[in-house]
Amino acid sequence: MSMTIGKKSAGEKAFDAFNITFLSLFAFTAVYPFLNIIIVSFSTPAAANQYGLKLWPSEIQLEAYKIVFSNKMIWTGYANTIFRTVVGTALNVLFTVLCAYPLSKKYLPNRNFYTSVIIFTMFFSGGLIPNYLLIKELGLLDNRLALILPGLIAPFTMIIVRNFFMSLPEEIEESAKIDGAQEFRILWSIVLPVSMPIVATISLWYAVAHWNAWFDSLLYIQDPNKTVLGNVLRKIIIEASPQFQQYDTYDPAKPENLITPDIIRAATIMVATTPILCVYPFIQKYFVKGVMVGSLKG
Amino acid sequence: MNTAAAAPAASRKPGKFRLWLKSYVKYRYLFLMLLPCLLFFLVFKYMPMYGIVLAFKKYRIVDGIFGSPWNGLDNFRELLSGRDFPKAFRNTLLLSFYKLVFGFPAPIVLAILLNEIRLVLFKKFVQTLSYLPHFLSWVVLAGVFMEIFSPTRGVVNYFITMLGGDPIFFFGDKSWFRTLLVSTEVWKGVGWGSIIYLAALSNIDTSLYEAAIVDGASRFKQMLYITLPSMLPVITIMFIFAVGGIINDDFDQVFNFYNDAVYEVGDVLSTYTYRIGITQMEYGLSTASGLFINVIALILIVATNTIVKRFSDYGIW
Numbered sequence: 001m002s003m004t005i006g007k008k009s010a011g012e013k014a015f016d017a018f019n020i021t022f023l024s025l026f027a028f029t030a031v032y033p034f035l036n037i038i039i040v041s042f043s044t045p046a047a048a049n050q051y052g053l054k055l056w057p058s059e060i061q062l063e064a065y066k067i068v069f070s071n072k073m074i075w076t077g078y079a080n081t082i083f084r085t086v087v088g089t090a091l092n093v094l095f096t097v098l099c100a101y102p103l104s105k106k107y108l109p110n111r112n113f114y115t116s117v118i119i120f121t122m123f124f125s126g127g128l129i130p131n132y133l134l135i136k137e138l139g140l141l142d143n144r145l146a147l148i149l150p151g152l153i154a155p156f157t158m159i160i161v162r163n164f165f166m167s168l169p170e171e172i173e174e175s176a177k178i179d180g181a182q183e184f185r186i187l188w189s190i191v192l193p194v195s196m197p198i199v200a201t202i203s204l205w206y207a208v209a210h211w212n213a214w215f216d217s218l219l220y221i222q223d224p225n226k227t228v229l230g231n232v233l234r235k236i237i238i239e240a241s242p243q244f245q246q247y248d249t250y251d252p253a254k255p256e257n258l259i260t261p262d263i264i265r266a267a268t269i270m271v272a273t274t275p276i277l278c279v280y281p282f283i284q285k286y287f288v289k290g291v292m293v294g295s296l297k298g
Numbered sequence: 299m300n301t302a303a304a305a306p307a308a309s310r311k312p313g314k315f316r317l318w319l320k321s322y323v324k325y326r327y328l329f330l331m332l333l334p335c336l337l338f339f340l341v342f343k344y345m346p347m348y349g350i351v352l353a354f355k356k357y358r359i360v361d362g363i364f365g366s367p368w369n370g371l372d373n374f375r376e377l378l379s380g381r382d383f384p385k386a387f388r389n390t391l392l393l394s395f396y397k398l399v400f401g402f403p404a405p406i407v408l409a410i411l412l413n414e415i416r417l418v419l420f421k422k423f424v425q426t427l428s429y430l431p432h433f434l435s436w437v438v439l440a441g442v443f444m445e446i447f448s449p450t451r452g453v454v455n456y457f458i459t460m461l462g463g464d465p466i467f468f469f470g471d472k473s474w475f476r477t478l479l480v481s482t483e484v485w486k487g488v489g490w491g492s493i494i495y496l497a498a499l500s501n502i503d504t505s506l507y508e509a510a511i512v513d514g515a516s517r518f519k520q521m522l523y524i525t526l527p528s529m530l531p532v533i534t535i536m537f538i539f540a541v542g543g544i545i546n547d548d549f550d551q552v553f554n555f556y557n558d559a560v561y562e563v564g565d566v567l568s569t570y571t572y573r574i575g576i577t578q579m580e581y582g583l584s585t586a587s588g589l590f591i592n593v594i595a596l597i598l599i600v601a602t603n604t605i606v607k608r609f610s611d612y613g614i615w
Contacts, residue, residue, distance in 0.1 A: 012517055019411055020420070026408070027427040030489060033442045034430070036453065040445060052456045099335035102328040109321040109329070114336065121343040124596050127588025129575045130349025133363065134342070152338050183327040212435035215550065219576065230437050237441035238554055262445065269441045273434060280433045281426055288429075288493050 034277065041065070041266035048263050063258045064267035074271060076225055077232035080144070080217075084228060085210040088148040092206040093199060100158050101187050104165035115162075122155045135220055146220040147213065147228065157202050164198040165191065201286045208283075211276065229272055236268045353589045357581035366582075373586035383587060386570035389476075389563060393552075394544040396480045402540050404484050405491030406533060410525060412492065413499045414517070425496075428489025440554035443482055444469060475560040483551060491536075498532040499525065538606050542599035545591055567591050 008016070035055070040048045044059040068074060102108050103115055125131070131150065140146040168191065176186050192199065214230030221227055322329060348363075353373055355366045377383040408428070415421040431439065446452050447468040455465040468478040502524065510520050549568035556564040565573075567587065575584025 009516070015414070015517070019414055023411060023415065023420075023424045027424045029485070030427045030430055032453075033439075033446050036445055037442050049451055051451060051459075053453050095335055095338065098331045102325075102332040105325075105328060107321075108325055108332070109318065114332065117336070118339055121339060123599050124347075124592055125343065126346025126349050127585060127592055128571055129352060129581050129585045129588065130346035132576070133349050133352075133581075134346045149338075150342050152342070153335055183325075183331065187331070208433055212433075212438075214435060214437055215553075230435055233441070234437045234554070237437060237444075262448075262451075265441055266445065269438055273438050276433050277430075280430060284426060284429045284433075287432075 034273075037266045037269050040263060041270045043263060045258070045260045045263065048260065048266075061258070064263040065271070067259065067264055068267045068271050073224070073227075073232050073235075074229075074268070077227055077229035077272075080226055081211060081229035084144065084147045084213070085207050088151075088210045089203055089206045091148060091152060092154075093203050095153050096158050096161055096202060096206075097187070097192070097195075097199070099153050100161035101165055101183075101191065103158075104162045118153075118155050118158065132219060141220055142223045142226060143220075144226060147210075147216050150216065151209075154206070157205060161195075161198055161202060164195060168194065197286075197289065201289055204283050204286050208276070208287075233268060233272050237265055350585060350589055352582050353586035355582055357585075369582070373582045374590070376583060377587055377590070382565065382570060383567075385562070386565045386567045390545060390547045390566040390568075393476060393479060393547055393566060396476065397483050397548075398540055398544065400480055401484045401487055401491075402537070404488040406495055406529065408488055409492040409495035409499060409529075410521065412496060413525065414521075425489070425492075428492070430489070431486040432490035436548075436550040436554045439482065439486065439551075443478075443555075447478065469555065470557065470559040472560055472563050475556070475564050479548075479551060479555060479564070482555075483548060494532055494536065495529055498529045502528045534606055538599070538602045541602045542595065545594045545598060 039054045039057045041064055042060050042062070043057045044061050044063075047057055047059040050058065099118070103111060103118075105111070108114075126134070135141060135146050135150070140149070172190055172194065173186050176190050181189075212230060214228060214234055217226075217228040217231040218234070221231075352363060352366070354368055354370060355363075356369045356372070357363075357366045361367075412421055412425060415424075434442075447454050447466075449455050449465040449467045454468070459465055466474050468474045506524050507520055510524060515523070545567070547566035547568050549566075549572070552564060552566050552569050553572070556569065568591070571584050571587040571591070574580045574587065
């Protein structure tokens with residue numbers, strides 16, 4: 001394609017100019033909503049209520065962060081989310097690999113049957129109430145396991161790992177088999193070391209899903225000490241937690257008001273999403289790689 | 299080695315059965331790995347399917363799933379003759395249709411535009427920024443968009459008033475709520491959705507382009523005759539997923555965006571199922587509503603896959 005350089009037509013030049021402008025604008029719209037939240041979270045009420053495109057906080061204050069950081073709910077949510085992310089992801093990866101490896105072997109008896117049984121669950125499920133009743137019957141309501149077990153293996157992710165295992169050359173296992181190594185050993189010491197890219201990828205998939213999850217916590221967890229961050233956030237952002245109502249009186253005529261619920265909301269969003277905002281540029285390539293591996297052979 | 303093909307049902311003859319059994323003994327460790335995973339699917343995915351019987355029962359808490367009396371199709375009759383379910387059904391279809399129309403081509407266009415960028419760093423930069431929304435939940439995004447679309451402070455309304463319009467309360471205005479849902483959904487999904495198409499584009503043999511250039515094909519012609527056809531298989535597969543999912547509305551999004559003021563246009567099947575089930579404890583009705591959605595979804599995905607397979611070699615299974 002390098003041949004085109006140096007002899008672009010006028011039409012091509014116009015297209016390139018349009019393309020670069022368009023994509024720059026597009027990239028801006030992808031991040032501006034967050035930039036806006038960052039700015040509002042650091043603003044005084046007067047600055048936050050200014051109309052227009054905010055590119056920099058005109059008056060900075062940290063009042064909202066003081067309120068958010070002193071909120072115990074946020075920290076409890078953080079601890080619970082970190083717990084489910086770490087423990088949940090570890091179990092997700094372990095069982096996804098344990099499921100994918102046997103299914104990647106053509107000689108596994110009834111392999112197609114088992115694969116179909118698993119894939120079917122991607123397209124049909126019991127539904128909300130039957131799932132809820134199952135968790136209740138198992139006695140897992142208000143138990144952190146209810147946030148981990150129901151999603152232990154994601155079928156789609158498992159298939160991607162299986163496809164990766166299938167793409168590995170069979171020879172790498174042959175010598176170990178001749179030496180009499182058992183399947184567990186082969187998986188652990190031969191297959192897994194060469195599968196680290198896919199393991200890293202699915203770990204991050206599961207981890208981000210755990211980090212963002214809130215619905216299962218809403219359904220299964222009543223105990224405020226076990227509520228995850230996403231749900232705490234939901235209470236503050238959407239249900240407008242009553243404890244913030246006292247700040248709900250912005251009046252331009254009374255500049256002594258230091259804070260409004262909107263600024264607290266913005267600061268809460270920042271506190272909850274900063275970890276993701278910081279790590280995502282570095283982990284996104286694993287996500288991209290995973291999507292590509294999955295798309296090679298479906 | 300061909301014993302793997304022997305299914306349990308075909309194992310009537312003792313010889314075949316023994317071979318089948320033998321293959322399990324031979325690969326017992328492999329099967330041992332799979333066993334806990336199968337157990338997981340059995341307990342957490344297949345056992346709830348038994349609860350579907352509730353769709354045909356009048357659920358009473360004291361009687362549980364087993365003891366509650368059967369009531370035939372009464373739940374479905376109640377749903378279909380009511381006001382809220384048909385409304386939610388209509389809203390789901392409308393929203394899915396708009397999301398398909400605007401959301402499906404968007405990542406394809408983005409991928410093609412990104413593919414035309416020769417500055418690798420710029421391309422990477424745009425891509426990375428476009429992935430950001432994918433990593434955040436709708437809870438966060440709801441908060442983020444309440445600011446952006448705020449009628450008194452939001453930048454969107456700032457531009458609307460600048461162009462001479464009146465500020466719009468997107469989150470509370472029935473005539474704008476669907477637009478809000480569709481546009482934010484497209485915004486969230488476009489960058490991430492483009493990955494799969496970019497992957498398809500990176501697999502195109504560059505010698506095709508070189509040959510086209512030698513033949514004097516313009517970049518537009520190359521796009522039309524090389525880039526697009528090369529993406530077609532992936533586009534087909536993605537289309538199956540998209541059409542198959544037309545009944546699966548985005549619960550996370552709607553649930554965090556909607557409120558009483560916009561139920562009329564915003565209430566979808568999944569939020570309706572949640573409300574009558576969890577909030578109003580109408581387990582029978584809610585299960586019926588869920589089953590209704592699931593069956594249609596299943597039919598849709600099987601149908602679309604069959605159709606696509608007939609016309610091409612591509613399909614999900």
